[in-house]
Structure formats: C-alpha cells, structure tokens
Amino acid sequence: MTQQLNTFFAAMADPTRRAVIERLACGPASVGDLHAPHDMALPTFMRHLGVLENAGIVRSLKKGRVRTCHLAYEPLIAAQGWLAWQRHLWENRADADDAT
C-alpha cells in the first residue's frame, strides 16, 4: 500500500501523465490516439506511458500492430481513499480551527 501510493502520487506529478489518465478515464485508447494531442516526440511520450504502466495505473494489450491502453482503477481508488481519510480526520477533529 505504501509503495502503491508512492508510485501513484509520483506518476500523477506530471501534467502529460495526468492528461493520459483523463483521456483513459473516458475509455480505452490506442498509443497513437493517446500520443496525438501531445506536442512531444513519441519516445518521450512512451517514457511517460512507461511510468504509468510501471505504477500499475495503465495496462496495455497489443493486438496486431495496435497497442490499446486502459486504466487500472485500483491505485486511483486507493489514493482517493487516502485523501478522503485525511479530509475526514480534519473535518471531524475536536479542536478544529478555521485556519486554511
């Protein structure tokens, strides 16, 4: 769990990788379609995709010449749960102050 949160949060610290997640949240996509909106060389983009795959957030399957990617939801749900837990703690503490 600790390692999963480490790699998930590290992967999400980059806007290109977050854009890939936003696209895949709408449905599976080929590597070509994922790369198209990004003004960067394919090898650079593939390194970002590799970070997401290594973190277990994206999975891919090659069929013929097309590699299709889809989201793996568990790490995102775990991270969301951790953040929700922190929020629950501060919203329910007895000495809650209004400092922001």
Added chain:
Amino acid sequence: MTQQLNTFFAAMADPTRRAVIERLACGPASVGDLHAPHDMALPTFMRHLGVLENAGIVRSLKKGRVRTCHLAYEPLIAAQGWLAWQRHLWENRADADDAT
C-alpha cells in the same frame, strides 16, 4: 491549478511526508512533535517539511522558540477533486467495460 497538482502529487509521493499530513490532519503540531516519530536526522526531516511548505500544503508560524505547523487544505481538496473527476468519468462512460 496544473502547477498546484504537480507539486501536491510530487510532495505526496513520499511516506514521511504523507505521515506528516496524517498527523496534521488531526490538528496543528510543533516541528519537534512532528519529527519525534521519525527515525531520521532533524535536517533531513526539515527538508521534507520544506517540500510540504513549498507545495503550500503545510504552513507554519513561529512563536518564541516553537514553530507550529498546520495543514493548508486547498491543495488536498484540489487533488481529491481531480481524482473524483476521473472516477466520475470512467464510472459514467457509455462504453464502460469491466476491465480493472
């Protein structure tokens, strides 16, 4: 917003920094109290605290010889909102598959 998410997620990619957030979610604490549970030198710990302050997640106030830290909630709420949005997208897409 993009920069806030970049620095928030990067800051959360470390278990020591997440532990500090978990502690501060329960209420403000002095630097000494925050450092106590961590088996690391104070300067190393202070670098972690510096990352959290630079990311705008932790704010601190010095009164006499004691520096007290508290959570700044906005970046956490923004990150939680981004994750919730991704989840909403995939849970509501028309072609939802059951791949996980």
